[in-house]
Amino acid sequence: MPVSIKRRQFIQYLAIAGTSLSSLSGSLLAASDTSNASSPAMASSGRHMRIIPSSGEKIPAIGLGSWLTFAIDVDDEDELARRIAILREFLQQGGGVLDSSPMYGVAQEVIGKGLKRIGRHDDLFSATKVWTTGNRQGFIQMEASRQLWGLEQLDLMQVHNLLDWETHLPTLHAMKQQKDIRYLGVTTSHGRRHEELEHIMRTQQLDFVQFTYNIIDREAEEVLLPLAKEKGIAVIINRPFQRGGLFKKFERYPLPAWANEIDCMNWAQFFLKFIISHPAVSCAIPATSQIEHLRENIAAGFGVLPDEVMRKRMLAYINDL
Template identity: 45%
Template sequence: MPSRRRFLQHSASLAALATLAPWLPFQPAMALSNLMQRPIPSSGERLPVIGLGTSRTHDVALNEEQLAPLREVLRTLVNGGASLIDTAPSYGRAEAVCGALAAKDDMRKRLFLASKVSSSGREAGQRQIAASFAALRTERIDLLQVHNLQDTETQLGLLRELKEQGKVRYIGVTHYLDSAHERLLQVLRREPVDFVQFNYSVGERNAERELLPFCADKGIAVLINRPFQRAALFDKVRGKDLPDWAMIELGASSWAQLMLKFILANQAVTAVIPATSNPRYMADNLKAGQGQLPNATQRQRIIELFA
């Protein structure tokens, strides 16, 4: 993601990232961070607010050359106090890559693994889910979600059975477009789920209208995808320096951190899952889950920066 590389180079983030050096080597001991956590409403279990998405970034060959940087991303995630990895069968080889990485260094027990089902029909869903268990090399998946509301009623019925059997801990539904938010609301009104995943960012704020308030009111955990709008938000601030107040008032040392802090300032959000294949970006993202979050006035100033 060249645009993000430029922003890291032209902000105070490089100095801040130096403080993350202990996270980058593998530390089997306790994580070295003060990463915020928020409760999953249906259980009270606390989940770190920064996770890792794997769309595009983890669709690589299963060889050491390709896996090595992703292994460092995973180690950075875990040593920074985080645990959530979100993947899907439709992300190419990402599930198998996540399974291979989780199998190393006794990493699986430190992870909250989330995947999806995107099939039509019960038998097709069963086959795809079985393949996900095999690819992830696990006997239990922490969160299994109906991807993009595909055959939602059938697949949620299957997921509930797996949850009752103890093979899945939590279930949910997902989408990634503003145009699907009303459909998500319709599903959430009639189907009990633990999680919902959707898009939300300083540049895509439709979820603030109904979806986020509904989830807060009904006790549904929220995962946020597309926090940078696939890097489009970096283009909005191309050539601009991060304002001094972002560091002074919020402790944000990069544009990425400011974007993530904007999202996390909404208390309905449980965690945000930016995708990356770069351990330095992973460390930078984790810093957004520390320190002060913007208040209403500061959120408005952030919106104006990206207008």
């Protein structure tokens, strides 16, 4: 797809990016209280929402990923229609963070086609990434992403897997100042490069970080999650199901009888409620191509969430299986 490059805009980004980052947006605001009250009945009459510390804006605690599930043949109308149905249901259920990346093949194109056909995106929080090296290539790729989504402004732009983050972060700050994006962040996955991510979180101004965390992969509890809360950085969790690995390990076992105490009807909700009940987590982004699975996932963002005692009980049950 040809990309319309605005040369003057690119030069403006470079000029702004060349200034001190401290002058771009000042210190991040102190974190608002995104924690869940530590009580046995952390219930909500509606959808659980989380505060973005740098702005005070709220987002739903359950979003939607697009890795693999939206990598389809865009000329296959049946496959495309199924993905558009997922997007429509997601928005009808209240929307939230929809996460993608140029690395995900045609996922962004599929999303853009879907949003155009649906004709609305008022409940969408658009999140994508830059996944290349160099200022100009980064600008070209980010503009291509915006055009693929069909949006005037993207909500969140992230540096994918920290690739050339030293180059891209100043550009993202410039884009944020110019109101071409609303938030910026960095990502990792598979539990990789936590030390480098920690360094970035301690030294750079970030609105969001994204990394892996689930009921089995809990390394992030040691440093990253407490640090995000301390620094006032919103946290998006990827691989909440280990790309389906958790179901392969545990779905042959019954849910514990006490799962109904936290409104869990299935393993997906058990896994997701464990994640979003962590006080530093803002949003989990499970991916799916099945509407019923989407509904199950979104339902995890309602009802009672586990408190610290219940979280330990959940871990003990998993460890005993």
